[in-house]
Amino acid sequence: MAQFDTKIYIVDKSVDNVDIYAHLQEAARWIQEGEVVAFPTETVYGLGADATHSEAVRKIYAAKGRPSDNPLIVHIAQLDQLQDVAYAVPDKARKLMEAFWPGPITFILPAKAGLAPEVTAGLETVGVRMPDHPIARALIEAANTPIAAPSANRSGRPSPTTAQHVWEDLQGRIPLILDGGETGVGVESTVLDVTLDPPVILRPGGVSQEELQAMIGEVRLDPGLQDQSQPARAPGMKYRHYAPHAPLYLIEGKGDEAVEKMRAAIMEQVNTGKRVGVLTVDEESSLLADLPVTCLVRCGSRNHLEEVAHQLFHGLRQFDAVSVDIILSRTFPRQGIGLAIMNRLHKAAGGRYYQHKNQ
Structure with missing residues (x-):
């Protein structure tokens, strides 16, 4: 794999004296030349390449260390680009696109010929989304091609919500990072399979099951969210993801x-000589502060789960900056954005739930 002197270009409009246009043009040239670049979206940072270029898409997998049977999402900037990547769009999908695009939802559609086969990982369907971030859409338009892009991190690591997170994982492996500041949603897009009726959520994310059902009626959850033996029909359904080192x-x-329960678990681990990290909410942090915790990370208020989602991956990455042997996290309600939070935590934990010694 090629080694790069990775550059970071600021493309945040709030920063003075930044030539965003020139930076976008350089990023677009890298993509047109078959390379990959990292860029901000409203969910997490993406690692993008020309979705029609097999060699370029293979560089995404190489840079991330991503298994080749884990499909990628194709990003478009305009609705008319749908005809280039999918050959059929059901009425329910169009209704949801009108309501939620641009935004954090990906639709599984029948894939059209012309996409690099590595994008779909051998499936006959493709995930497509229109990001709600001006830099992401401007990059797609400047490159003049749909862009395949998973999250811009090493495979299995917590997804990146800042350019610094991308740098930590991928510096030297990619030529360019576009720094648009901290992302907004903080967890990846919802992935909805609209080739089925009723539609099925393959990955919970920034648009909730409740919001979808309010628009089109019944929407189901895919059993593959729990059963790892099922084929990966969308990113995030297979393999351990989002995991800190401990x-x-x-x-x-x-x-x-x-x-x-958290206090008891902390003391059990401390008494065995473990350095303990704790992920908790603002309201409960003071109730744990008297314990000998090596690193306590607050990820927002339990009454505002959008805030927890926004801070989740950043919080998980904080544990890697200190030396802890084990991380303990409380769970969250599995409704609304809480379903996405728990999906990410369940993946990060590899499905492990703490069992006290006396149980």
């Missing part, structure tokens, strides 16, 4: 019960 364990419970 093993993560989840602790079920609500309110006082969750706090007591």
Whole structure:
């Protein structure tokens, strides 16, 4: 794999004296020449290449260390680009596109010939989304091609919500990072299979099941979200994802019960000589502060799960900056954006839930 002197270009309009146009043009040239670049979206940073160029798409997999049977999402800037990547769009999908595009939702559609086969990983369908970020759409337009882009991190690591996160994982492996500041949503897009009726959520994300059902009626959850033996029909359905270096364990419970379980688990681990990291919410952090925790990370308020989603991956990455042996996290309600949060935590933990020694 080629080695690069990775550049970071600021493309944040809030920063003075930044030539965003020139930076976008250089990024577009890299893509047109068959290379990959990292860029911001409203969800997480993406690692993009020309979706019609096999060699370029293979460089995404190489840079990330991503398994080749894990399909990629194709990003478009305008609705008329749909005809270049999909040959049929159901009525329900069009209704949802009108409501949520540009935005954090990906639609699984019948793939059209012309896409690099590596994009679909051998499937007859393709995931397509229109990001709600001006830099992402401007880059697609400047490159004049649909862009295949997973998250811009090493495979299995927490997804990147800042350019610094991308640098930590991919510097030297890619030529360019476009720095648009911190992302907004913080977890990846919802992936909805609209080739089925009723449609099926393959990955929960920035648009909730409840929001979708309010628009089109019944929307189901795919059993593959729990069953890892099923073929990967969308990114995020297979393999361990989002994981910090130390093993993560989840602790079920609500309110006082969750706090007591967390306190007991912390002391069990500390008493065995472990350096413990804790992921918790603002309201509960003061109830754990008296314990000998090596690193306590607050990821937002339990009453504002959008805030938790926004801070989740950044919080998980903080544990890698310190030396901890184990990470403990409380769980969250599995409704609304909470379903996406728990999907990411379940993946990061490899499905592990903490069991007390006396149980």
